Amino acid sequence: MESGLKEAVSIGQLINFLHDPNRNKRKDGLVQLSNILQSESSENVKSLFSSKLKPALIEIFGDSSESNREKVIDLINQLLSQNKINEDDIPHIVQKLHERLGHDPCPETCEEIKVKESVTLKLIATNHWNLLLPSFGYIIDIVCKQGKESSPAIKISIAEIVSILCDSFGDRIGFSSKRIFDSMRNNLYHQQFKVRLQTLTTLGKICICEGALIFEDIIVDFKKLQLDRRKEVREVLYKVIGDIMCKLQYTVLRSFEGKLSYLLLGGFSESEFAWINEVIDNVGYRRKVLAQEFTENVEDYIMSDAGEFLILRNLQELVQLALDDIQEWTMQDHYRSKAASILDYTIRAAQNHITPHLDSIFKVIFKAYAQSEDKAFSALFENCIEKIGMFCDFDLVLTLFRKFCLTDITSPTEKSGGLILFAKMLNSLLLTEDRMKKIVSFIAEKDLSDYPEIPKSLQLVIESLILQAKSLCISHVNSLFHSLLLLENSSAQESVQKTMGILAEYCGLLSVSDLYATQLPTALPLLTRDYRNWDSDSKERSLFKSLIVKSGSAVSQYFDTIVEVMSVNSQREKDSEVRFTMLVILENSLNLSELDNYIRSYCRKILESIIVPTAAWKVGISNVEIRVSSMLCLEKLIGKMLIEDSVLVELWDKVFPVVKTCLDDDWDKDLRISACRVIISFFEFYSHILDEILVSGIYPELLKRLDDSQDYIRMIICVPLEKLFKVILERGIRFGNYKFMIETLLVHLDDPSENIQKSVKNVLQVARLYDAETFLELSRSAQHKHRHPRAVTELIEESQNQS
Incomplete structure (x- = not known):
């Protein structure tokens, strides 16, 4: 030691300075030690630190002088970065950091020192993560406390530390994930985007470690971050979601993949995020592998492309989430536009698989389209309807248009918007003679000209049909003409004349009978899709009854x-x-x-x-x-x-x-x-x-009915009473309240009504067989009290003869 370490006497003196009551001497000692140890070998410094330096430095962690506390942290960070501290001494440093940072209120009040102490912890986590397991609880306390600090630098350092912990102790972090999430959650909305970026990345890793505990909350935050003002944050968001879905455990993924997929599809509304397709394909590929590994029932679409598979796997939830957001008028318009964009992409990917959800989609789109004042927002709904017209069964689509445009379940404004959507769909629809007939029938089915909002929309439908059908109009000219004629005196009169000219050029359309073919396999799922929310006004409820x-x-x-x-x-x-x-x-x-x-x-x-x-x-x-x-x-x-x-x-x-x-x-x-x-x-x-317990519960209720205000009830209740005694006799059931029951029956045997007397007598004729001696005793006692003793007298005689 003497030969290897320069100025050994001086170092000893400097260490003594660290214990000096004078804070300036302590500061000088720290400064000189930092300079001397900078050039010393790692082994020498490690030995010195363990033997003499550690107690003195750790003591200064709590020094009254902020300057000294800052100097000692600088020295510790210097030694850590140069790997000049023994691994055995690391836990002591962590423990001291916990004393300074892991409590509430926090003993360390200087923000600059907190920043440097967070750097200390980051150095330890980065270079000595394998030593942290015994101190894991201390570190969690520190990050949970410091994650709420106001300093952006601390927030970033803490997020980086948690990220390292997730990489190193993924199986352990789960137990503390909720605490960490709660401490860092508000950082997702910090004014500095770098804080938001690092927090988002870290929380994504926590989700992978133990997402089940925080997903319900963090999905809300992910959704808000879709509208973050910085493109960098939004870009990281979609990559984090993709990473989560590619690495999350299967059981947890199944619970949340619908909501996560919905958020991920939101990236398609970002025109500059062309790479989102690759992320979705990666997620879809992994999901397809998991579906095969866990033998899910996905035979209908297992051959789809990876991205389409992901959408089809979560189709019902994706549609419902999009519709919910479109209907939520308390949300920002950007959310609703994003939801409409997701719905558009979902329909395009699902194609005919979207069929079971059409009723819900139409219901929401009609209302939102009618109320929209944003052309871009409206165009998304028009795209949705056009794709539905291309991919879905035409008869079903037309049935839904009939439902929402021609029935009273929609307002006139919504009917008008629905007809405009129908006109847009016709522009891209492949028309055949059969489809032409059905569309004309739809147009002529109900006179809507009395509604001031509708004529212009209906005129657009007819015009679009004529332009698309061309020569097919010949066989339907009369019906088209009649429909246009109904609009002659409406607010769309000028447009109607123009359409009449087009019709004259291409000819017309004839009326046909309505199509009302419905089969149980297709109708039942449609009618019962929202059965949990049925009420007295639900049309589906009465239709369900009729269907069944x-x-x-x-x-x-x-x-x-x-x-x-x-x-x-x-x-x-x-x-x-x-x-x-x-x-x-x-x-x-x-x-x-x-x-x-x-x-x-x-x-x-x-x-x-x-x-x-x-x-x-x-x-x-x-x-x-x-x-x-x-x-x-x-x-x-x-x-x-x-x-x-x-x-x-x-x-x-x-x-x-x-x-x-x-x-x-x-x-x-x-x-x-x-x-x-x-x-x-x-x-x-x-x-x-029946057994003894059931009998004891039934007979009192039967006896009560003997006092009913209706004679008919008093008579018919005797039937089960008679059967009750037969069962007791046949099965040898013990009946402890026999005396009470006979006394009650004898009271009703004295009823003025002969019919009731006869019914009660039938019961008693069976009941006497259970205990003839008791029965005779009770009957003789009642005989002298009855106003109509004939019935009880006959029972007594029968019992005596039977004996």
């Missing part, structure tokens, strides 16, 4: 979908009209014997998700009708024995309580009668599942 009811047994192969729709729309929060419609569908299905096996296989869901919620009490007269219908359906389910025994036993605690509330309803006698019929059917077809 009129399709008869053909619905069997779609019964799972039908049951799901009925289940969702039978819940208590749904409108009464919706719930009643579902019960009508269920009752119709129960009347079709061809569906019995399908109903039996779904009996659990039908009971739990349809019968129980519709039979439960809910305020309102209309709900009584629903509960009665529910009881009728339950009676048929039981009467046809479509419920598995095990299912009924398992769901007994859910089903019987709602039946009980129907039995107890004071408002409507029909509801009580329907519930009684359910009980009667149950005892007739499912009495074999």
